[in-house]
Every structure is written in structure tokens, then in C-alpha cells.
Amino acid sequence: MQVWHPLVLSLKTLGCVGLLLVVLGIPLAYLLSKEELKYKWFLETLVTLPLIFPPIAIGFLLLLLLGKYGWIGTYLNQIGIRFIFDFKGLVLAGFVAALPLMVKPLQSAIELFPKAIKEAAYMSGKSPLYTLCFIVLPSIRKSLIAALLIALARALGEVGITLMLGGNIVGKTDTISLAIYNAVFDGDYPLALSLCTILIVVSLAVFAALHFLERRDKVL
């Protein structure tokens, strides 16, 4: 139970974060790859911010924003959407932390994709969206998967924002990383060690997957 609950919670969070990264991260990367986009610098700063800004501070700002009496939280609370001390808060925390690692590499991969190939698709009568889905994304799928893996690994290790938004409630919002902290705090080193082992195994799996992707890239 002590191991399982944090593990399952983390996996559920990762699943939701992964889905959000695909659904929102890919369109965002495409949007940012457009040269003529208005307020591009603003959007780019917003996306990149969690990479530079301390997570705990981001968590605090999100808490101010989404808290029960926060600027946005007040309105969300009225329609029954709560992020604070809730599973949604964990997902949001992971998503915010992972987003720059997903969007930035993907954005540069889309930008570097040869313009002539896109234009060839346009001359074939295909729209930019169709071209993105059937030519650009399949061609850069390795960069896409690599970015997604790295972003998910970051979300798995997320502590600062998660702590602020989720509140580290044992049995409810203690993700695997937070559970390690709790175990150490309670002096339960064997539990901390077994949780650590799980994280190590997952990280190694991600590393192996990245290595495999790179090797296949060279063969092709």
C-alpha cells in the first residue's frame, strides 16, 4: 500500500500529463514555429518560464492564481473546478514543469523542417494543418517521442510545484517523489529506498528508450 499508492498516483498523473502534452504541446510548438506570429515573445517566455524560474516559486504563484480566493480560482471554484489539494493540481504541476521540455525541442524540429517540402505539399493542394499532421510530424516523430519522454521524466520528478498545489496529503496527493520525502522524514529508510529503486528503473527505461531512438536514427 505504501509503495503502491504513490506509484499508481504518479502513473495516473503521468498519463494525464502525457495526454495534455500531446493535445496542447504539439499545437503550441507549431504555433511558436511560425515566424509571423504576433506576441510570439510573450508566449515563448510563458512557456519557457518554468525552465528557469524556481519550481517552488511557480507553485506559489499558481497557488495565488488558482487558490480558492485567487484571481482565477474564485471563478473556477464557483463552477466546481478545484486544483488545490486535488489530483488536477498534480496534473497541472507536472504539465507546467514538463511543457518547456516538450515544446522547445519540438518547436525547433518543426522550424528546421525543410520549407520546400512543406511547399511541395501546399502545391499538391494540401492545407498547412494536413501537411503538419501527415508530413511534418511523421517525419520528425523521433524528435517528438524523445521530447515527450524527457518531458515526462521531468514531470515524474516534479516536487516543487506539486508540493504547493497538491499539498503533499498522504494517501491523496503524495506522488512518488513526495512519498520519498515523507518516508525519509518519518525515518522509514527501507520505504524510501524501494521508492527510489522504482524511480531509478523508470529513469533507466527512459534513458534506454532515448538511446534506442538515437541508434535507429543513425541506421536510417
Added chain:
Amino acid sequence: MIEISIEKELLGSLGKMDLCIDLRIDRQSFVALSGQSGSGKTTLLRIIAGLEKAKGRICVDGEVWLDQNVYRAPQKRGIGFVFQDYALFPNMSVLENLLFVKKDKALAEQLLEMTELSELAHRKPATLSGGQKQRVSLCRAMMNRPKLLLMDEPLSALDPSMRTKLQHEILSLHKAFETTTIMVSHDPSEMYKLSSRVVVLSQGKIVQDGDAKSVLLRTQGSQKFSFEGELLDIVKVDVIYVAIVAIGQQIVEVVLDEGEAQNLRAGDIVNIGTKAFAPILHKK
């Protein structure tokens, strides 16, 4: 009939210049577009394709593609476009590249047959040679049965024998599909073989326009023949001077006297001609 009358400010090789083109092209003709790099050939092609915007008017067979109020998207122009660097879809096989344009398997197979690519139908572009890639690109451009085929230096990256082979294929496709074709080219023999009309651009303006022979033959007056070449070096040998000139892929030596040599510098573009004797043609 294609009527083009456009204007656009460009950054050319010599700073800002105005691309200013007035051109009428008959149906099913084959026009070669020539001129130094930076003269606006590629831009003109891209404007016709709708890949770049410009002021003016483009009207094709009575349909307005561009004027003050109209800008028809490239997707809706039904043009075939062949890029210099092939621009094949890397994630698709040869056949899929063709079918991406239009799900017409019979036409795709016919085109692959015509260009001797049937064997390679299931290969990915990355595994093909330059000539094969450009043939796929050519086939792909024909999949829409375009009224207008635009080619931006399609053969410049290929070796001479592959070039000759592809020239035949371009010509047979042009005839079989009854397209109007505009091709950017630097190669006079290619232009002569393929085109019915040669248009030469310089600094964004049309400076020569006529049939291939009248534009490309460089002889003047009673000259028997004349070649354009680049002066590589002038070497003094006793009392005479020897000019070394590159003509196409060949290098020749020409004897000069002191007066002639003084006016010439290495790097000058020169004409070599002769009128005194009949040239001898040997088969190699």
C-alpha cells in the same frame, strides 16, 4: 494563355531591385527562364505558384489568380512544381509520395512506368540517387494533371548523362500531359533542346525574349562561331601573350598581342570567335 504582370521589391545580388515582369505565355508552350543568379527567376516562379505575394495581376485561362482583390491560395492553383532539391516527403515511399497528391493509382503507376521507376515504388526517398529523386519529384508534380508545370532548376544538381536522360522525360511528360511548362535553367543546350521560347532576366527585368536559337546563339556579323568564356589568366611568352579561357567545362589557350592583353584582366567575361576558317566537327 497565361498573363503575368507583376511587381515586387527584392533584395538582389546588387542590393534592392524591383522585379517588374510583363509576360504572356501561350498554352502548351515550353518556356525557359534564364539569367544570372539573383535576377529574380525563382521569385517569379514562386509568385506564379502563389508561394510569394506580389503586386499586379496573374490571369490563367481567363481565371484571375492575383489582382488587387484576389489572391488564390497555392493549394487552389492546380500547379505542378518541381523543386531544385527534390523536396520529396521523407516519411513516404515513392508510390505514397505520388498518391499523397491524388489517390489515383493507375496514373501513379503510369507515371512511374514512363520514368522507369516502377521497381523503386516502395523505396523511401532517402535510399534513392539524385536523378531518381528528381524523377519522383517530376512524377509527383504531374499527379494533379497540372495545366501549368513550374520547374526551378530541376536538373542543376545532376551529372550530365542523367541530365540528358531526364531532359527526354521532361519533354515527353510535357507533351503527354499537354501542360504549359516554365523551367528555370542555366544550361543553354538544355534550353535549346526543351524550350520553344527563352526569356532572359537581369536585375528583375526581361532583357531578352524570343525563340531558343535567336536568344542563345552568340555569333555576331560574319563570325562563324563564338563562345562566351571566363578569362582565367594571361601569360607572357616571349613577345606574345597567351590567354587561358574557360569555356563551359573546357579550357583553351588563345594567342593575344600586347595591345589586346593590356585591356584584359583575369576574371573578365570574354567572347571567343573566329571567322577566317570553317570549323571542323569530329565525332569522338
